[in-house]
Amino acid sequence: MFSTSNKFEKVFKDRLRKTYFKDVKDSTIRERYHVLGMLVKEEMADQWIDTHEKIEKEDAKQIHYFSMEFLLGRLITNNLINLGIRDVAEAGFKSLGFDLNEVEDYESDPGLGNGGLGRLAACFLDSMASLKIPGSGNCIRYRYGLFRQRIKNGYQEERPDNWLNDGYVWEVRKTEESESIPFYGHVEYHNGDMVYKPGEFIRAVPYDIPIIGDDNGFVNQLRIWSAEPDKRYPEYKSPFEYESELEQISGFLYPDDSTHEGKTLRLKQQYFLSAAGLKSIIKKHKAKYNTMDNFAEKNVIHINDTHPALLIPEMMRILLDEEHMSWDKAWDITNHTFAYTNHTILAEALERWSVNIIQPLLPRVYQLIEEIDRRFVEKMNQDGESIDKINDLRIINHNEVRMAHLCIISSFSVNGVAKLHTDILKNIEMKDFNDLYPNKFVNITNGITHRRWLLHSNPELSEFLNKKIGQEYQKNPKDLEKLLEFVDDKNTQKEFLKIKKIKKDALAKRIYEEQGIEIDSNSIFDIQVKRLHEYKRQLMNAIHIMYVYHQLKTSKEYRENYVPHTYIFGAKAAGSYHFAKKIIKLINTIATKVNNDPETNSYLKVIFVENYNVSYAEMIMPACDVSEQISTASKEASGTGNMKFMMNGALTLGTLDGANVEIKELVGDDNIYIFGLDANEVNTLNASHKYNPRTLYETDSTINLLLKQLVNGFFDQVDREEFREIFENLVNRDPYYVLKDFHAYLKASELVNEAYKDQSHWAKMALINIGKSGEFSSDRSIRDYSQKIWEIDSLS
Template identity: 60%
Template sequence: MSNYFTDEYTFLSEFKSRLERRYIIELKDASIRQKYHVLGEMVSEVIAKNWLETNLELHDIDHKEVYYFSMEFLMGRLITNNIMNLGLRDTIEKAFAMEDLDLNAIEHYESDAGLGNGGLGRLAACFLDSIASMGYPGFGNGIRYRYGLFEQKIEDGYQVEKPDDWLKEGYVWEVRKEEEAVLIPFGGYVSFEDGNAVYYPDEQIHAVPYDVPVVGNHNGMVTSLRLWNAEPTDKRPPHLNAFEYDTEIRRISGFLYPDDATREGKVLRIKQQYFFSAAGVQNIVRKHMAKYNDLSTLPDKIVIQINDTHPSLVIAELMRLLVDDYHIDWEQAWTITTNTCAYTNHTILAEALEKWPVDIFEPVLPRIYQIIEEINRRFCKGLLDSNYPQETVTKLAIIADGVVKMAHLAIVGSFSVNGVAALHTDILKNIEMRDFNTLYPEKFNNKTNGITHRRWLLHSNPELSAILDMVSDNWVYDPMELQKLVKKATTKKYRALIKKMKLAKKKALAERIYDEQGIELDPSSIFDIQVKRLHEYKRQLMNALHIMYVYNKLKSDADFKANYVPHSFIFGAKAASGYYFAKKVIKLINTIAHKVNQDPDTNELLKVVFVENYNVTYAESIMPACDLSEQISTASKEASGTGNMKFMMNGAITIGTLDGANVEIAELVGEDNIVLFGLTSDEVNSRYENGGYQPLDVYHNHVDLRLVIDQLTNGFFEDVDKEEFREISDRLLQQDHYFVLEDFESYRQAHERANELYKDEEAWFKASIINIAKSGYFSSDRTIRQYAEEIWNIEPLK
């Protein structure tokens, strides 16, 4: 460790000196920006020493490594994570206290790295944290997006997308490794010369790596996330001039998830996916050859984990390298590839399983398409030779009906296929991918998702961490130690401590919301929170309809009003820029908020807020402040969820369906400590197969719900056109694919049970404590240990 952090006096002296040398300014006059960059540089120097030592050890020993390929890595601010995991926080805080400086303010200056959208990217970030903290040799591989998804603004209730320019001041943690850049080809044609495929691309681009350190928790280990940046070369398409080519190239690492509604958008997405997949694979093969000079040993030394379908082209690129560049025969190359790659499926939704039209895919990646064609030909021939009917072969084919099916490529080309929650994996094996599971029963397995308790409890909730320290001195290193809290659930002391903690976190969140949006929330009210990506199956719409129902009851039913515990409903979500219906739901939520928050008859009992630009940093304030966690997706639609785990770990009670990891939460905490409702996954799937649900029947038979639906279009909302929400009304009554109306009554009753539970303070905080105590299972440390032992076959460094 650098001598600068030996004590607060040495640190402060160097901190002041660096401000003067770099910015020609004294500490008293320095801005937050200047202080942040100097602090970041000093912390980076400590990281650099550990990073180098880790790399040298990895180079010198014979071991197996894992490379985690993901389109998203939603890392959040790294300064807090790095300071905590390096053990520097105490020294820095003491030094800053001497100068009346606020470390939190300096930490908050860092932008969230715009490298992800939601649960997929946050999961990947948690996994990297656990890999490093548990000492496993593992690395991330992704894209260095110039702009994140988007910065969300709410204007007149509508979502407005603005560029998320998170890199405008550089990124203090990254290290550019230009010497390790690789060339990525696109377009052109393939010629077969002397029996070998020779690829003549139209364009080539540089993939330049930037490495971001991933700091293990107090163990001296630093692994890395490698992010690839797209940069021009001299090889450009003939139809583009140099400036047009430069612009086109930089789009590849420009934006996360460009709109793929157009042909141009689809081409860009395919380029993005091949770009980081190919760059990562070439990097791995080059390193392996330099160390071992034998590609037959690749599966013994390397695992490539494909996180969702986006990096599935890893399989085709590895085959291309082995067959074209190293002239390994196809069968051996296929054995190497299929024993190196493993695939994690994250979805049950058919529309989310990527399929690319052949007429778009082939011109962009002509040689890769040929490779996939040959994989498909041999796969289908094997099935036909084994007497599988043609109908089944066509159904399982990687290329069929004019599209390339990325999930099929990932399944056929991997030695392991895992789901991310017990229910999700059962649905994959028995419904969505039943034929593949019959074909490859040994491949399918479950690895229930997890979250890093270091960020989502230790870092974001020091008040709760202090309580846990009274029960266990080892829970940070072994989160299963949280179980010791169970016996405290019946004690007045610990219920009082949890209540005090929760109130403090609610006050802090209420202050932030008031400062930013001018909406005043009562910290003694139930903080009922739904924060996640805006999608129809997640059913933010059902939550909104229920708030309208509550408002109507408060206005018309004196007994209901007298019995109702004050509620603050908090939403946070981004809708994909091209997802028109989801954006309309955001407008509805904000319209409801405007109406109910202004009504003096009800606003002491009911408030609604849609927080702007929900991200990882905002989540660190929201998760600890939650009383009631809304996990209300249509059963069988949510693969797992991780927000449900973060809320649970911070003492919230879940109100939810038996979907995703909610099933496992319910099993762990028991039915008295969770509020369940709604159709089960079997019931949902039965209705899809057999019909029997008529939303109009529900509408006509449920008086209170009919009023709510009518209010969408009868002028109830004075500040919008009567037809503003006609599309929502029509969708609910004509094609309610996600059973919003059918589950509404059960959801309403669940809220009544939650309302009564909250009144019983002893029962509520007992349930809260049991949720915290049982949340250790959902640490990503447990998940990563299962991946390491059951899929990757890797060992931690000693």
């Protein structure tokens, strides 16, 4: 149907008429979108079936990637491009008098993720399919996702994200492959066997979303699980109570866990995903091989962060209780099946579950965690390890189950996501584990799919690259290095700057249309978009803007030397993360003050974009001049926003943290702006317990002035005490060294200001960044995973 635009046009008109009982000329954007989606899904149906048959025929080993998040973004354009049919569809729509872009923009971002963790998982799925790596993702089909962010009076408000309100054209419901997931109940001892008697069951219904490879006829899938009533209603609850509770399991991503009920719900979600996905994989494996003996030879199950860690005891439960294996045999299969990616060293992000929550909810699973822990402790005792070391490493300690420890002990591979992060894991945070399992820890630096973050989101830059270096980079991103031959060419520099201006104009237009704020697209677009967290230090950026504003108001020399800046923020704060939400309020309060000051607003504007998501990022990344990557060194595992900005020709202003270290190694000291404490200095300062931010507040006149503005009525549109909490945090604690790094940050920002005045040299630096960005393709990451961990080959 997509062989010619005329044929497509005919099929489209006919399908729309039969679906909506109206002529195409009377159709709405929604109707055109749904019909186009159905036709695209039909177009790739044979490829999806052929891929499954090929995997079966070649008896291929598969990777099953479990993550609580897959931040896919819109799929319509991606699917049209990867199938090689977008030009046909565009021509057909034009002939019909419609705009394909308008229909593409109609699609909602699926509410299946929040930030970098989910976007990374989505990039990995794209690369797996494009490299013909047989595999799938597993996630929950969240009805409302995280939340839709609204900014009201400067505050974040969370509203339901009804992304499924109009259905989701890409998903296929697989009712026949549903699974029953048990909860609560008790365990009985029968004739030498443990028999689990669940208290209730919840039905897990899978929906499959095709993940289409890059013009290669290969289609993997993301399986998302929906919680629905099981035919066995619990006797101790009313049907209404039961259905209300189960709806929450696939309701929201990351429900508030500040209460016992919230923690229980999160754990329910994690087991629901783990048990449903694992049962499905095992059922298919046994249908083919009729044995579990070869399971680890044919499957790798990858645990993305600790959220799906319950896969491990659930696997043991199935092998012991249902397959009736010995412990040693079951453990051998389990130990050779699972791989684990650690994404953080932050204590609050390394999940720990109270025994008081996990034991009643999952009684048999908890027994098996206890037994894994007992055997680990027994082995450590036999090896003569000290009690202190055993207690540091064991899974259950202080009445808590440490999920990262469960993953490390039970997996055959543990990887960090950037060289610095992995070094910190191996040599500091998890050194004892690394000593215990010397070959288990490896590094796989994160990556991004250049297909979405360059080819799709920046077609102007892609066309420019096509003309300069050919199209080979589209299949092999390392070929972007060919651009390095042109970085000194003045015409090349001018062409690049024209493209950057086009993208900045487009972003400025959207901001004006949505927020009513005019911004100068000739100004420096200095951008920090990422999850709102203290360690990412949006607060330091905000206080720096307060400094700039003060200087513009008080120093004629500073004003004359200052290149106009537009500071753009985008971030969601977790609903229960009070301090993060207070930082959002501060940023918006600063924006109100500086944007409405006629003395300075031609030099300085501040924007907080509402409801930052993948689709918004596709406009923001190409428009950026300066990429703010300013997390406290040692805290950001990798980052992927830094890679997207780099690939689109932004310069990094950042600390030596995460993948910034590797960006610096690639582009050289002269093409990146690095400042502040490094990881060793942060760790030394942490260990010394000698840092006293109050001393800086009392002795540094600049810091003193700025922090006093938080509480002295300087922001006259809010209560004087509105930001007292931020003031007290910085003066008395400053856990992420905002004040310690502040002057280094000021100096680096001033260097950026000076550098931008020489547009030719700025363009050269940006082009060098683009040329070196191919190293951060997720294709490279997936090849590394395939070779170093999974041992899975591409299908020919």
